[in-house]
Amino acid sequence: MSNNDTATMTEARDESLPEDDARRPVKVSIRNLYKIFGEDPERALEKVKAGMGKPELLESENHVLGLSDINVDIRDGEITVIMGLSGSGKSTLIRHLNRLIEPTAGEILFKGDDILGWGQGQLRELRRKNMSMVFQKFALLPHRTVTENAAMALATRGISRSEYEDEATKWLDRVGLGGYGDQYPHQLSGGMQQRVGIARALASNSDIMLMDEAFSALDPLIRTDMQDLLLELQGELHKTVVFITHDLDEALKLADHLVILKDGSVVQQGEPQHILLKPNDPYIEDFVADINRARVLRTRSVMDKGVPKGEGSGDYAGDVDQNDNLESVIARAEGAMDKRYRVMKDGKPVGTLKMTEIMKALVPRKVEG
Amino acid sequence: MATYDGLFDALGLRAWCDKGADSGPMSMADLLAKTKGDGAATVSAWDTPFPSLDALHDACMAIPQSRDLTQGLESGFLGIRDALRWVIDPITQPLSWMLEDMLWLMTQSPWWIVMPVLFAITWLVSRSWKIVGFVALMLGLLAFVDHYHEAMQTLAIIFVCAFVCVLLGVPIGIAMSRNDKLQRFVIPILDMLQTLPPFVYLIPLIFLFSVTEPKLYGIAIILYAIVPVVRLTDLGIRLVDKDVIEAADAFGMTNRQKLFGVQIPLALPNIMAGVNQTIMMSLAMVVIASLVSAPGLGVLVLRGIRNLELGVGLVAGFGIVVLAIALDRVTKASLARIDASQASR
Numbered sequence: 143m144s145n146n147d148t149a150t151m152t153e154a155r156d157e158s159l160p161e162d163d164a165r166r167p168v169k170v171s172i173r174n175l176y177k178i179f180g181e182d183p184e185r186a187l188e189k190v191k192a193g194m195g196k197p198e199l200l201e202s203e204n205h206v207l208g209l210s211d212i213n214v215d216i217r218d219g220e221i222t223v224i225m226g227l228s229g230s231g232k233s234t235l236i237r238h239l240n241r242l243i244e245p246t247a248g249e250i251l252f253k254g255d256d257i258l259g260w261g262q263g264q265l266r267e268l269r270r271k272n273m274s275m276v277f278q279k280f281a282l283l284p285h286r287t288v289t290e291n292a293a294m295a296l297a298t299r300g301i302s303r304s305e306y307e308d309e310a311t312k313w314l315d316r317v318g319l320g321g322y323g324d325q326y327p328h329q330l331s332g333g334m335q336q337r338v339g340i341a342r343a344l345a346s347n348s349d350i351m352l353m354d355e356a357f358s359a360l361d362p363l364i365r366t367d368m369q370d371l372l373l374e375l376q377g378e379l380h381k382t383v384v385f386i387t388h389d390l391d392e393a394l395k396l397a398d399h400l401v402i403l404k405d406g407s408v409v410q411q412g413e414p415q416h417i418l419l420k421p422n423d424p425y426i427e428d429f430v431a432d433i434n435r436a437r438v439l440r441t442r443s444v445m446d447k448g449v450p451k452g453e454g455s456g457d458y459a460g461d462v463d464q465n466d467n468l469e470s471v472i473a474r475a476e477g478a479m480d481k482r483y484r485v486m487k488d489g490k491p492v493g494t495l496k497m498t499e500i501m502k503a504l505v506p507r508k509v510e511g
Numbered sequence: 512m513a514t515y516d517g518l519f520d521a522l523g524l525r526a527w528c529d530k531g532a533d534s535g536p537m538s539m540a541d542l543l544a545k546t547k548g549d550g551a552a553t554v555s556a557w558d559t560p561f562p563s564l565d566a567l568h569d570a571c572m573a574i575p576q577s578r579d580l581t582q583g584l585e586s587g588f589l590g591i592r593d594a595l596r597w598v599i600d601p602i603t604q605p606l607s608w609m610l611e612d613m614l615w616l617m618t619q620s621p622w623w624i625v626m627p628v629l630f631a632i633t634w635l636v637s638r639s640w641k642i643v644g645f646v647a648l649m650l651g652l653l654a655f656v657d658h659y660h661e662a663m664q665t666l667a668i669i670f671v672c673a674f675v676c677v678l679l680g681v682p683i684g685i686a687m688s689r690n691d692k693l694q695r696f697v698i699p700i701l702d703m704l705q706t707l708p709p710f711v712y713l714i715p716l717i718f719l720f721s722v723t724e725p726k727l728y729g730i731a732i733i734l735y736a737i738v739p740v741v742r743l744t745d746l747g748i749r750l751v752d753k754d755v756i757e758a759a760d761a762f763g764m765t766n767r768q769k770l771f772g773v774q775i776p777l778a779l780p781n782i783m784a785g786v787n788q789t790i791m792m793s794l795a796m797v798v799i800a801s802l803v804s805a806p807g808l809g810v811l812v813l814r815g816i817r818n819l820e821l822g823v824g825l826v827a828g829f830g831i832v833v834l835a836i837a838l839d840r841v842t843k844a845s846l847a848r849i850d851a852s853q854a855s856r
Contacts, residue, residue: 242760269763281758285776295762346762 166217169350169382170239175212175248177234177406180205183246196405208234210406212248216350217399219380221372223414225393226403232386235403236352239384240273241265270299274343278355280335282327288314288338289323295346306345313341317371333364337371344375353385357392369395390429394418394438402426415443419503427506435504436469444468444503445485445493458484464492468500513569514560528571588718596719603726606733609671610725614806617667618660625663626650637844649837658808658830665797665807665834672732672793677786680737684744684782685770694745705738709799717803728800735796739788747781748774780850787842794835808834 178186178199186205196207209231216222216239226232237243238250241257249256257268274295282291290297293310297303314323317337327335336356343351353372357365369392376383387393393400394414401411402425409423418438421427442464459481462471475481475497485493519528560566564577617625626647633646653662687694712731720727751774759769775782801809808827815824 240761242757266763266765269761271763273761275758275761277754277758277761279754281752281754283755283758283773283777294758298762298764298768342762352761 166219168215169218169253170216170384171249171251172212172214172216172235172238173249173251175209175235175238175250176246177208177231177238177243178205178246179208187246207406209238209245212406212408214401214408214411216382216384218349218382220398221376221383221385221396222399222401223385223387223393223397224401224403225387225390225397227388229405230403231406232388232403233354234406236354236384236386239350239352240269240275270295270346272348273350273352274346274348276336276339276343276351276353276356278359280327280332280339280359282335282338282342284327286326287323288319288325288327288330291327291338292323292341292345294342295348310341310345313345314338316344316375317341333360333368336360336368340368340371340375344379348381350382350384353383355386355388358387358389365392372396390433394433402429414438415440419443421506431506434469435506436472436500437467439468439503440464441466441468441471441483441485441495442487442493444499445495446499447493449484449491449494458482458494460484461486461491462495463487468503471495471500472497513566515562515567515570519571524571528573530573588715592718599719603730606671606675606729607724607726609675610668610729613667613671614664614725617663622654622659626654629666633841636848637841638848639844642840642844645840646837649833653830653833656826656830658811658827661806661808661811661827662830662834665794665809665831668728668732668797668800668805668807669790669793669838672729672736672797673786673790675729675733676737676740676789676793679733680740680785680789681744681782684741684785685748685775687741687745688748688774697741701738701741704734709735709796710802712796713800713803722804725805728797728803728805731800731803732793732796732805736789736793739792740782740785743781743785743788744778747778747785750781751777780846783842783846783849787839787846790838790842791835794831794838798831 176187176190178190180186180203183205186199186203186207189203190199190207190210194202196210199205199207212235214222214224224232224235234243238245241250241260245258248258250258252268252272257265260268283294286294289307289310290303292314293301293303293306296306296309311320311323314320314337317340319334319337319341322330322334327338330338336359339356343353357368360368372383372385373396375381385393385396387396397414399411400414400417402409402417404423404425410417410421410426415438417426418430418433418435421430441462445464459475460483462474462483462485464485464487471483475483479497479501482494482496484491485495519525564575564580567574568576629650630643630647633643634640637643650659650662653659683697687697709731712734713727716727716731720730755773755777756769759773764772797805797807798809798812801807801813808830811827812824812831814820815822815827
């Protein structure tokens with residue numbers, strides 16, 4: 143991923159970024175979710191609830207602990223990123239949201255209703271109308287044209303070709319595939335196939351998009367393009383996106399809300415800035431150690447809140463926006479350590495930022511003990 | 512005096528043994544032993560017979576002989592034959608009609624209608640003039656050496672039997688792919704059908720139906736040839752990319768939409784490979800079926816064997832090869848056409 147891309151994109155995203163104090167309503171809520179793979183998950187569940195860990199469970203019971211006591215709120219119009227290494231249960235988790243996988247215990251509340259109690263018909267309606275999905279390996283139908291693939295959700299609902307064609311073409315144009323409608327998926331490159339996958343999800347007009355490592359199979363430059371496309375679409379459409387990734391850069395770039403999974407449990411969740419500044423686990427520390435913090439951190443996360451009264455703006459070297467990243471501020475100061483900036487939000491001063499604070503924030507903080 | 516006398520004496524079963532000492536028909540070996548006159552001669556340890564039914568029967572009359580097994584099987588089959596006929600006869604009667612009508616249609620229509628129709632079918636499934644030309648050459652060759660009539664009979668039988676195989680085999684394969692229990696149950700049957708020597712199919716069928724009925728050889732051919740299309744349909748559907756199936760589920764497809772919209776289209780290359788194999792196997796069986804009055808090139812081959820008419824047998828044999836090549840090329844070409852539309856897989 144090139145440096146410039148990240149910088150421009152973090153700025154583009156910020157219009158849709160929710161404020162800390164005014165969070166959006168919860169759309170889907172995962173409550174005390176457990177998933178255990180094995181012959182007798184119920185018995186294993188009791189052991190897990192009694193405190194048995196993943197390795198012991200595998201050793202003594204021969205059951206695999208997929209997910210353990212997951213609680214996540216997915217908010218309307220936000221990108222919730224679930225990050226973890228392979229085997230951490232993230233793909234299992236996202237499949238619980240539309241019940242491609244049945245949980246062992248727990249609740250999944252969609253608009254306050256537990257979808258685990260739903261029958262097949264209700265579930266099918268949910269998948270057709272409310273939740274669309276984008277897959278790591280694209281999973282397009284190889285025997286259907288690009289247009290037919292994009293309209294898969296519509297055709298599944300029984301809408302005829304003449305009616306869905308315009309809608310499918312509109313979304314294909316929107317993801318940059320205008321004119322490819324009559325081709326077959328195998329005639330397109332990987333990046334273009336995934337664009338079809340995204341068009342397919344968008345054309346279903348569902349409010350929730352589940353993206354399972356959607357960009358992981360693409361090469362880095364294409365991946366950056368696709369991330370930019372997603373953020374651009376998100377700025378316009380404000381979908382509720384659940385995005386799975388194993389790539390921290392990608393997670394930090396996309397996330398409004400970041401959930402970090404390890405061995406089937408949530409290690410930490412919250413605003414990405416917050417996780418970066420205050421990792422609560424050595425595991426996450428290791429994760430964030432290699433990140434270019436200057437590019438990810440924003441001035442609002444580092445500033446001293448409040449503007450001292452009675453001081454003129456004379457002391458300030460200038461004004462910066464609260465969502466500027468530290469890299470841009472350092473560039474503006476040309477490396478000078480003695481300057482300080484006034485941090486603005488919507489044209490009003492909200493805080494003060496000393497260059498020394500910036501330098502401190504660039505060093506990863508160690509967890510005590 | 513027999514080897515295992517001691518065994519039954521020791522077990523105290525002598526009385527029970529002798530109760531059954533009626534004399535069934537004597538076997539040849541018994542007769543020979545009697546003529547020699549020294550039945551009491553002790554057998555050395557080296558020559559101890561395996562305790563088979565026959566050996567035990569010698570010692571104890573109550574134990575049946577092996578020939579009773581085959582006889583029992585036969586009389587048992589004859590016993591249920593009428594009931595079996597009563598069930599199977601009406602079910603299979605349409606097969607007789609189909610075969611009779613197809614044979615009539617293909618042999619009674621003039622060649623200048625039948626051959627163009629065959630070429631048109633070839634064009635429809637293969638979309639290749641090269642294949643049509645090849646088929647024309649092969650059929651022309653057969654007709655030129657006056658084997659046209661027999662070739663058409665053979666083709667008619669194959670068309671009907673392959674059609675029935677696909678009609679039954681594809682649904683069975685689909686059902687197997689969706690149900691593991693059914694698969695475990697059907698696969699041994701398929702294995703048996705595939706390994707049973709082709710001649711063996713004919714034996715029970717001869718008992719069931721009269722040799723003049725076309726369905727006799729029709730059933731034999733179908734049983735033999737249906738295996739590949741069932742197997743490959745099952746396999747093809749099971750091999751459909753799991754990710755694509757998951758996507759179909761994730762977008763809320765019903766099982767029916769998934770089957771007809773995703774699974775069957777994606778399994779089609781495998782199903783077509785099964786159809787190709789089925790046609791080839793029905794061609795192999797149609798020759799053997801000529802033993803039970805299946806008309807066509809097989810009859811000429813049989814005549815060649817029976818009357819030692821080398822030339823007749825060889826020409827008819829080559830005729831079958833020519834038909835096989837033509838049928839194979841046509842089905843392969845249609846298979847390639849399907850593959851081309853899904854080249855990503």
